[in-house]
Amino acid sequence: MEWCKDRECPIDGVWNPWAEWGECSHTCGGGTQQRSRTCEGPYYNGAECSGSLTDTGSCNTFSCPVDGLWMSWQEWQQCNVTCGGGMQIRERVCDEPKFGGASCHGPAVEPRECNTNNCPIDGVWMTWGDWGDCTLSCGNGTQVRTRTCDGPFYGGKDCDPPADETQSCNTQPCPVDGVESKWSNWGTCSVSCGDGVNGRQRVCIGPFHGGLDCQNPLEERGTCNERPCPVDGEWGPWADWESCDVSCGGGKQNRKRTCNTPLHGGLSCIGVPIDTRTCNEDECPIDGVWSEWGMWEDCSVTCDFGLQNRYRNCTGPFFGGKECLGFNSDSQSCSRPPCPAQTKPYLVSRTCSRYLLKYDLRSMATLTNGLIGQSVTSHVGAEFHGETEHASDHIMEERIVLEPSRIPKNVICITVPLMVSLSLGLHGNHVL
Structure with a gap:
């Protein structure tokens, strides 16, 4: 045997191991990642590696965290005082986080001041002051002392009069000029609320013994009842009637109305927000119903073959129901002994x-x-x-x-x- 080798044998390409997976395209909620590999060879005209250079796979398929989300604020609750500054709160609810999300940030309760208007304080008399100088040097003068009303504040009641007090002095006769009397009490206000007017009067005392007449006005006008008038709540119009709860046989339906909020201490609406009435009182349709079949009647002949009938009755219909379906009579053949031959x-x-x-x-x-x-x-x-x-x-x-x-x-x-x-x-x- 003789060996010979004039060229290298072909060597096909061979895949190297896959490289590590690359970074995922998403951190959560489902992404993709890739890896690659290289082909070793081919040599001497061998075949290329078969297959793909890259491979794609799913990654981070778990759900993404969803942070908690505050719902809308609820309505403000009622103030804890009617004046002088109080507190009221409102609340909100957190739609809970999911899949490890963060809780809602911020408070679930929000406070605020309310009814910050000062409470009414009635006036209070201070101590009387000293007597003033005598109005006359002779001829029976008068002297006055006054006192001060501390208040009123924030719509409270004024001090009950008098604010001043008068006494005689220098009673010896002498020329006396006319002197205005003290003011009368303020008259009744023209309105009970909402900026009215009232008046007060005084008279001129004197003059005597050749004195001068009074020089100052004897009437005075003033404002009163400047607080806003109470506005009672007032019902809005009735809404349309809602659908009846039944189509026949007598049902109920409602309608509603809304009360406008009273103002400045006005009264709430009197009456009910919901009105109810009967509806669809017509009787419901009742279809006709067959009675049981009656007994079969006697055969129509006395010999050979004949007919016999039976009947039934339809009860109804009532109130527009459907008639009974079918016939009210039924027939069947019947037989009797054979008739004589000449008439058979x-x-x-x-x-x-x-x-x-x-x-x-x-x-x-x-x-x-x-x-x-x-x-x-x-x-x-x-x-x-x-x-x-x-x-x-x-x-x-x-x-x-x-x-x-x-x-x-x-x-x-x-x-x-x-x-x-x-x-x-x-x-x-x-x-x-």
Whole structure:
């Protein structure tokens, strides 16, 4: 054996191990990451590595944290005082965090001042002051002392008069000028609230003994009851009636109204915010209902085959309900002992209930021929003149029967009104 090697054998490319996964595209909620690999070779015209240089996979598929979120603030609660400064609060609810999210930041309760207006304080008299100088140096003068009303404040009541006090002095006679008296009490205010006016008066005392007349006005006007008038709550218009809770048989429906907020100590609305009335009082429709079937009546014949009926009654309908479905009567065949031979009808089992037989009388002649005789055939032909379409109608029973083996092929049943049947005069015999 002789070895030879004129060229290197082909070596196919071989994949090196995958590198580490790269960084995920998202930190939560589902992302992707990639890794890569290199192909070692090929050599000497070997085949390239088969497959992909890169690989993609899912990462961080867990849900992202959702921080808590404050809901809207609720309405402010009622103030704890009516004046002088109080507190009221309002609250809000945190929609809880999910998947490790942060809790809501901030307070769940918010306070604020309310009714900061000062409370009314009534006036209080201070101590009387010293007596003033005498108004006259002679002739019975007067001197006055006054006192000061501490207040009122913030709408409180004024001090009850008088604010000053007068006494005589220098009573010896002398020229006396006219002197105004002290003011009368303020008169009734023109309104009970909302900026009114009132007045007070005084008189001139003197003059005496050649003194001067009074120099100052004897009437004075002032403002009063400057506080806002109370405004009572007032009902808004009624809303439309809501839908009735039933469609028939008597139900209820409501309507609502809203009270406008009273102001300045006014009264709340008097009455109810919801009004109720009856509705849809019409009786509900009741469909008709069949009674049980009655007993079967006696058979319509005393021999051979006949009919017997039974009936039922429909109770209702009421208040627009549906009529009973179906018929109020029912029929069935009945049998009695055979009739005497000379009057025996050719009655058989095939029944056409509530139908009329339509047939070719020549075929009927063939049917009866051999049973009754040639005289029947000629009698039928003479009476009905050949292919008469139908025989005379008679009020008979509901059913018409013929022997199946004797019925011609062209005998058919057609619908006609109830209680109509066919009769043929065949020498006293009847084919019904």
